[in-house]
Amino acid sequence: MIQVFRLLIATLLFLSPMLSAQEEAALDTVSGNQIRHITGDLYRAGTGAWHSIFLVTDAGIIxxxxxxxPYATWLKExxxxxxxxxxRYIIYSHSHFDHAGGAGVFADTATxxxxxxxxxxxxxxYPQMPGDMIDRNNNGLIDREDIMIPTNADPGICGMGNNFFDRNDLNGDGVMTPAELQVDIVLPDIFYSERMTLTLGGKTVELIHPGKNHGDDMTVVYFPQERVxxxxxxxxxxxxxxxxxxxxxACGPLDGTPIAEWISSYQAVEELDFDIFAGGHGDFFTKDEVASSRQFLQDLQSAVSDGMAQGLSLDEMKQQVMLEQYVDWEYYERLRGKNIEAAYLNLTQFR
Ligand SMILES: [Zn+2]
Structure with missing residues (x-):
């Protein structure tokens, strides 16, 4: 998997005409870590397919x-x-271990x-987990089956890696506690509920809770001067x-959040005045591209709702609901049926 990410990075670098020599030099070819200028004093940094973002001000970095x-240690250097x-400030996009880990490296200066x-x-x-990872036997522990049943159901899509469980069962006692999963995450100092404005060195960053979607503790970070x-x-x-x-x-029934809340979460982002969406994964996207992804969810929701209203079974919907306007989208063949199933399970669960 790491090899694939390295290849992906190499390909992106190779294809990107916007990359300056200075930025290319920022690529750490040993670790695959990189820093890329976005605009003004705003930068994307990342390791493999994971990205963070930082804003430099005279009074410190957000x-x-x-x-x-390991990545945070490299980034600090x-x-x-x-x-x-x-x-001076660290913001968590959400509590999942693969995004919120590592803040301890900055503990002496950062809130x-x-x-x-x-x-x-x-x-x-038991924390909110992505996909279909739930506490199946309700024992408060992250058992092997909590991870591996959804993962094995579709390893190509929901895969966490064969050794995910063993890597995170740190004391090897056969159960992964929430504390073991979150061992690299520092508890935040400040919490907000709906919106928060952060100012530092004359610059402003807005934190916005868009509602539930992939997680139930999500933060959208908006840089208004930079329009990012x-x-x-x-x-x-x-x-x-x-x-x-x-x-x-579509791994699991859309991370346990009603599809309507996914759509309103996208709309909360679309309400912001921005040019570049520079997220935790993927390339940079425009607002129109974000809107087209929201439109897909709305079309999926209405097509599956209509099928359910007509009394179609899930199998019948997988045969008949073609979402033909998306035939040119990547992974259409592979994921159309899975998206229909996810929406069906979601709309059944949150009817
Ligand atoms: Zn996540």
Missing amino acids: LADPLNT QLDERFDVPV IIAHERVAINMDGR VFAADMIADALVRDNIHSLPS
Whole structure:
């Protein structure tokens, strides 16, 4: 998988005419880590297919998503070298371990901010998890089957890696506790509920909770002067990172959130005045591209609702609901049926 990501990065670099020599030099060819200028004092940094974003001000740096400790350690070295100010704020896009890890590297200078539900997802109980990863036997522990049943159901789409469980069962006792899964995540210092404005060094960043979608503790980070939006996993889905004109991976019934809330989450982003969506995965996207992904969800929702109203079974819908306007989108053949199934399960669950 890592090899695939490296290849992807190499391909993106090769194809991108906008990349300056300086930016190419920023690619760490050993680790696959990179820093890319977006606009003004705003930068995207990343490792493999995961991205964070940071804004440099005279009074310090505002960073969203430290990802994990090895990457954050590398990033801190880079920031220290390039900019003579410390990281003052860290924002979590959501509480999932692969985006919120690593903030401890900046603990001596940074205040961590997140949506208030991050506190609930980190209080020791079974946290909200993506896909169809749920506490199947309701024992509060992340058992192998909680991860591997949804993963094995469709390893190409929902795969967490064969050794995901063993890697995270740190004491090897056969169960993964929420604390083991979140061992690399530092509890935030500040929580907000709906919206928060952060100012530092004369610059402003807006934190917006768009509602539930991929997670229940999501934050959209808006840079109004730069006209850029950052969010992770809710737009540019986990599988199809490189192209927003792809069908979503639809692993599980849409992460346990009603499809109507997914749509309103997209609309909350579309209400912002921006030019570039630079998210936690994928390339940079325009507002129109974000809107086209929201339109797909609306078309999926109405097609499956209509099928259910007509009394069609799931199998009949998979045969008959063609979503033909999306035939040119990537993964159409592979994921059309899975999207219909996800919407069907979602609309049945949240009827
Ligand atoms: Zn996530």
